[in-house]
Amino acid sequence: MSGVRVLVGTRKGAFTLTSDGKRSDWRVDGPHFGGWEIYHLAGSPADPNRLYASRSSGWFGQVMQRSDDGGRSWTTVGNDFTYAGEVGDHLWYDGTPRPWEFKRIWHIEPSRDDPDTVYAGAEDAALYISRDGGLKWTELTALRQHPTGPTWQPGAGGMCLHTIILDPVHKDRIFVAISAAGAFRSDDAGATWLPINKGLRSGEIPDDDAEVGHCVHRIAQHPARPDTLFMQKHWDVMRSDDAGGHWREISGELPSDFGFPIAVHAHEPETIYVVPIKSDSEHFPPEGKLRVYRSRTGGDEWEPLTNGLPQSDCYVNVYRDAMAVDTLDPCGIYFGTSGGQVYRSADNGDTWAPIVRDLPAVLSVEVQVLA
Amino acid sequence: MIRVVLPAHLKGLAHVTGEVRVEVPDLGTDGAVTQRLVLDALEARYPMLLGTIRDRHSGERRAFVRFYACEEDLSNESPDTALPHRVINGEEPFIILGAMAGG
Numbered sequence: 001m002s003g004v005r006v007l008v009g010t011r012k013g014a015f016t017l018t019s020d021g022k023r024s025d026w027r028v029d030g031p032h033f034g035g036w037e038i039y040h041l042a043g044s045p046a047d048p049n050r051l052y053a054s055r056s057s058g059w060f061g062q063v064m065q066r067s068d069d070g071g072r073s074w075t076t077v078g079n080d081f082t083y084a085g086e087v088g089d090h091l092w093y094d095g096t097p098r099p100w101e102f103k104r105i106w107h108i109e110p111s112r113d114d115p116d117t118v119y120a121g122a123e124d125a126a127l128y129i130s131r132d133g134g135l136k137w138t139e140l141t142a143l144r145q146h147p148t149g150p151t152w153q154p155g156a157g158g159m160c161l162h163t164i165i166l167d168p169v170h171k172d173r174i175f176v177a178i179s180a181a182g183a184f185r186s187d188d189a190g191a192t193w194l195p196i197n198k199g200l201r202s203g204e205i206p207d208d209d210a211e212v213g214h215c216v217h218r219i220a221q222h223p224a225r226p227d228t229l230f231m232q233k234h235w236d237v238m239r240s241d242d243a244g245g246h247w248r249e250i251s252g253e254l255p256s257d258f259g260f261p262i263a264v265h266a267h268e269p270e271t272i273y274v275v276p277i278k279s280d281s282e283h284f285p286p287e288g289k290l291r292v293y294r295s296r297t298g299g300d301e302w303e304p305l306t307n308g309l310p311q312s313d314c315y316v317n318v319y320r321d322a323m324a325v326d327t328l329d330p331c332g333i334y335f336g337t338s339g340g341q342v343y344r345s346a347d348n349g350d351t352w353a354p355i356v357r358d359l360p361a362v363l364s365v366e367v368q369v370l371a
Numbered sequence: 372m373i374r375v376v377l378p379a380h381l382k383g384l385a386h387v388t389g390e391v392r393v394e395v396p397d398l399g400t401d402g403a404v405t406q407r408l409v410l411d412a413l414e415a416r417y418p419m420l421l422g423t424i425r426d427r428h429s430g431e432r433r434a435f436v437r438f439y440a441c442e443e444d445l446s447n448e449s450p451d452t453a454l455p456h457r458v459i460n461g462e463e464p465f466i467i468l469g470a471m472a473g474g
Contacts, residue, residue: 035379036380057380057423058435059380059433059435059436059472060378060381060424060433060469061433079421079422079427080422080427082428
């Protein structure tokens with residue numbers, strides 16, 4: 001019987017949660033790298049025993065880890081994230097120019113085909129690739145050097161490249177998202193980039209439909225419909241059916257269209273999940289009710305999923321990288337909270353239960369299905 | 372041989388317990404054993420520490436890392452200043468630690 005392994009990054013270490021395919025009984029292992037912030041852990045689709053972890057600390061900076069045995073042991077790999085060529089400036093919060101300065105790796109995206117090839121998204125925003133299992137990292141400079149780069153500004157959480165999607169059909173196509181520059185697409189493996197923000201409207205910037213400057217929180221794609229993208233923006237849930245060429249709002253009657261993660265069902269490309277959060281200053285669920293909202297119509301029409309989730313006095317947040325789906329049938333949905341809970345649904349979101357309740361604040365959740 | 376005390380998180384990263392000892396190159400009678408030489412030797416022996424104590428390229432100390440020895444704070448000394456004799460002769464360790472933070 002197949003099993004699942006959930007990879008959890010937290011403010012104070014990494015954890016792995018494992019279960020068989022029923023997903024009812026769980027084993028919790030960790031903390032790995034206790035005391036370090038683990039912004040993201042990710043497994044290679046080509047080799048599930050190959051894991052990568054971004055480990056960082058305000059004291060000691062960025063360290064990258066690799067496991068070749070599914071997380072039982074880890075080795076330190078390369079952490080030389082140099083901005084290649086002329087570093088240049090972006091805009092700081094006060095509108096003054098500020099040189100790009102590396103802070104940390106937010107997101108790791110292993111290649112779909114090669115366990116040794118992996119991408120990493122940085123704060124300050126840049127995209128790196130390693131082709132040797134993380135030992136050496138090379139910046140794909142065209143993104144940071146895009147003509148709009150000098151106008152990019154950080155969001156409150158920093159100017160982070162937090163979303164990387166490697167298109168499953170168009171092998172040279174990459175989507176990325178940056179807070180608060182927006183979404184970008186490359187059709188030539190990162191050699192050139194196109195801002196893909198038409199249709200986004202953001203009241204927080206002077207020109208609300210500007211080419212860049214949008215605070216995109218997360219983008220999700222179903223591999224069977226690679227031209228359809230779903231976006232949770234700072235405010236607004238959005239959809240594109242032309243690979244980001246145009247976006248339209250699909251927030252419908254959500255209790256709030258602010259939020260961070262968005263995910264697509266593994267077998268139903270029109271079924272999507274978001275977690276509404278009250279506002280950008282009140283980072284907790286409306287009415288103290290932790291509700292995942294599901295749309296089975298690709299947006300606009302939403303239903304709250306509450307069975308097993310706290311429906312009173314709940315004031316946690318769910319960060320952008322902290323929701324994932326497995327590929328079992330029925331589809332499993334997982335998310336972690338700033339309060340340290342990791343919830344799972346083994347039935348498409350109909351019912352929920354906590355796997356673990358008292359971890360440090362959860363920064364990221366990924367799931368692997370194991371043979 | 373220079374004795375070096377690492378903070379707990381870097382001991383874990385380097386897979387060591389207790390003090391570590393590093394050999395710095397013999398610079399002759401006029402050559403000084405400096406903070407830079409000790410850190411060079413430390414990173415050569417434990418490459419996983421590269422970038423965790425000082426910037427990999429500029430060599431600048433990370434903002435929340437401190438250097439102590441002989442009850443003195445050497446954090447803001449030039450990296451090319453000679454270390455105290457008691458560190459050089461092994462009587463006292465060169466202490467690397469994370470700055471105090473939190474409540």
